[in-house]
Amino acid sequence: VGKLRRDAEAEVAWTARSADYYAAHPPRRVTAGSARVHSRPLGVVAAITPWNVPLVTPAWKWLPALMAGNAVLWKPSELATGVAVAAHERLLASGIPPEVFGLLAGGPAVGRALCEDERVAAVHFTGSEATGRAIAGVLAPRLGRCALELSGLNPALVFADADLDHAADCIAACATALAGQKCTATRRVLVDEAVRRPLLDRLTKRLSALRPGDPRDPRTSIGPLITPQTAARVEDEVAAAVARGARLLARSAEGRASPGGGAPARAALLTDLAQDDPLRARELFAPVLSVEPFIDPEDAWRQADSSPYGLSAAVFAGDPGLLAQAPRRLRAGVVALNRRGDDVELEAPFGGHKRSGNGQSEGGEWVYASLTDTQAVYGAAE
Numbered sequence: 001v002g003k004l005r006r007d008a009e010a011e012v013a014w015t016a017r018s019a020d021y022y023a024a025h026p027p028r029r030v031t032a033g034s035a036r037v038h039s040r041p042l043g044v045v046a047a048i049t050p051w052n053v054p055l056v057t058p059a060w061k062w063l064p065a066l067m068a069g070n071a072v073l074w075k076p077s078e079l080a081t082g083v084a085v086a087a088h089e090r091l092l093a094s095g096i097p098p099e100v101f102g103l104l105a106g107g108p109a110v111g112r113a114l115c116e117d118e119r120v121a122a123v124h125f126t127g128s129e130a131t132g133r134a135i136a137g138v139l140a141p142r143l144g145r146c147a148l149e150l151s152g153l154n155p156a157l158v159f160a161d162a163d164l165d166h167a168a169d170c171i172a173a174c175a176t177a178l179a180g181q182k183c184t185a186t187r188r189v190l191v192d193e194a195v196r197r198p199l200l201d202r203l204t205k206r207l208s209a210l211r212p213g214d215p216r217d218p219r220t221s222i223g224p225l226i227t228p229q230t231a232a233r234v235e236d237e238v239a240a241a242v243a244r245g246a247r248l249l250a251r252s253a254e255g256r257a258s259p260g261g262g263a264p265a266r267a268a269l270l271t272d273l274a275q276d277d278p279l280r281a282r283e284l285f286a287p288v289l290s291v292e293p294f295i296d297p298e299d300a301w302r303q304a305d306s307s308p309y310g311l312s313a314a315v316f317a318g319d320p321g322l323l324a325q326a327p328r329r330l331r332a333g334v335v336a337l338n339r340r341g342d343d344v345e346l347e348a349p350f351g352g353h354k355r356s357g358n359g360q361s362e363g364g365e366w367v368y369a370s371l372t373d374t375q376a377v378y379g380a381a382e
Contacts, residue, residue, distance in 0.1 A: 003052075003178055004215045004223045014346070015056045021346055022063040027368045032376065039372035041069030042121035042145070046114040048135070050127045051226060052181045054080035055087060060350075060362050061124040062101065068371045070121075071100045075114055078107045079226060115139055122146065122370065124362075126183070128283075129309075129355055136358070147360035147370040149351060151283040152183045152311030154332075154341050155304045158199055159297070160192040161318035166338070168202035170314065171289070174340040176210060176252075179223050179265035180287030183356075184312045184334065184342035187283065190303050193293040200271065200291060204250040207267045207289070212255025222252060224262030225286065231263035234286040237279065244274040246290075281308060297322060301329040310353030314341035333357065 003011075027039035047061035054076065062072045076084035088103040104110050108131075114120055115138040122145035125135050132148040139146050156171045158164070174186040191199050213220035225231045242248050248270055255264030267287035273280055279290060294300040304313060312334035315326040327335045333352045334344055344350055344363070351361035360370040 004220060006218070007178060007223070008215075011053065011056050015059045018056060018059050018063055018346055022067045025365055026067045027372055028365070035376040035378050038375045038377060039068065039368055040375050041372060043070060044073060044120050045070045045371060046073045046075060046120045046123045048075045048111050048114070048123060048125045048127070049077060049084075051077035051079035052178055054083040057126050058084070058087070060367070061126075064367045065124070065371050066096070066101065068368055070371060071102075073102045073104055073114060073120070075104045075106065075111050078105070081105045111135070112138060115144065118142060120144070124370070125149070132358075145370065146358065147362070147367075148358045149183070149362060150311075150356050151309055152185070152352065152356050153187050153281070153283050153307040153309040154184060154312045154314075155188045155190055155307070156186045156314040156341060157294075157300050157304055157316065157326075158189065158191040158195065159300070159315075159317035159319065159322055160194045162195070162316035163318070163338075164195060164199055164202055167316035168199060168206055170316070170340045172203060172206035174314070174342050175289045176207070176222055176267050176287040177342065179225055180267070181226060181285055182342065183283075183352075184344070185285075185287075186289065186314065186341050188280075188307070189289060189291040190294050190300050191291060192300075193295055196291070196293045200249060200269075203269055203289070203291065207250045207252055207269050207287075210252035210267050212253060212264045212266070222265050222267060222287065224255075225265045226262055228263040230286070231265065234284065234288065235266075237284055237286075238268050238270070238288060241270055241273060241277055241279055244277055246270045246273045246277065249291075252287075280306075283309070297325070301325075305329070305331055308354055309356045311356035312336065312341040312344075312352075314339065333361070 030037050045065040049058040065072050115123055115135055124147045126149040129151040132150045136146055158167050171186050210222040212222050215223045250269040252267040265287055269289050271291045273290050310331040313330045313332040314336040316338055317323055323337045331353045347364040349361035349366035350363035351357045
């Protein structure tokens with residue numbers, strides 16, 4: 001895929017920890033009144049997964065699906081087939097029967113065939129809103145289940161009393177991790193007008209200092225974009241935003257082609273986007289960050305919630321009252337207070353509001369709701 005080596009190693013470690021967690025946390029048996037409530041497997045679950053996080057994102061689907069007693073058919077992105085094949089081989093070697101855990105490589109036609117097949121009881125998907133809508137449309141006529149984790153246009157709100165160095169560190173890191181190719185990346189910064197200039201200075205310094213290069217080199221601080229076509233599209237989008245009136249405050253250095261076939265990523269810091277700029281309403285999936293001011297907390301909450309998406313949001317402030325308001329005022333599945341918006345944990349629910357998902361959370365034991373049927377049993381067997 002071309003991500004930084006340290007990020008790839010961290011993903012492998014997180015996948016191993018996820019396996020340990022789910023091995024110790026199967027679906028629970030509970031009582032409700034006099035009923036015993038069981039979680040019954042659905043049957044066959046299809047996992048359709050992306051290229052950007054090609055191991056732990058799929059694992060958050062097939063590990064709990066298997067623990068719930070389902071069989072799994074895994075359709076990885078055609079851009080990350082090698083990772084999927086290696087992971088599948090190791091899982092089969094661990095003793096999982098091949099008839100319980102299958103791998104189907106291929107493109108959109110394979111994914112569509114899985115969605116159309118009546119034998120597939122549920123589809124778990126992570127990817128773009130457009131593909132998620134297509135999946136839901138194919139499943140709807142047969143009332144097939146789906147759990148969709150989709151796009152994000154994630155804001156970071158910086159109030160006047162925030163620790164600006166800490167906020168800038170978190171925002172820059174969250175915006176450029178995986179070269180901005182992750183659904184939880186910060187895309188928009190909303191900052192109190194009183195501290196706009198000092199925050200812009202800090203962000204400019206951090207983004208300009210990013211070093212492109214070979215993702216295997218520990219000195220590289222921003223990895224490649226997935227394809228040269230993606231890099232060209234990002235450059236076109238930045239140029240178009242500037243042509244519409246935006247100001248380009250910073251770019252990271254140009255790099256050379258990645259040995260893995262990707263294209264160098266250049267982080268960009270924009271401000272003063274036109275009111276009708278498409279970047280205000282859709283995800284670019286690249287290390288492009290826009291900054292806009294707000295005049296008071298009400299303006300901040302309003303602007304943050306103006307996006308059609310609601311995956312994650314970060315809030316940086318010193319006032320406990322503002323921090324306490326944030327979860328109530330922000331329609332987002334993840335709200336991070338004085339920390340990165342992508343800093344999530346395995347045990348907690350993970351999923352988006354609005355057009356970032358369909359309300360079926362992954363993570364922890366929350367995921368079992370979309371992988372099982374509940375059954376209430378009354379009375380006792382004679």
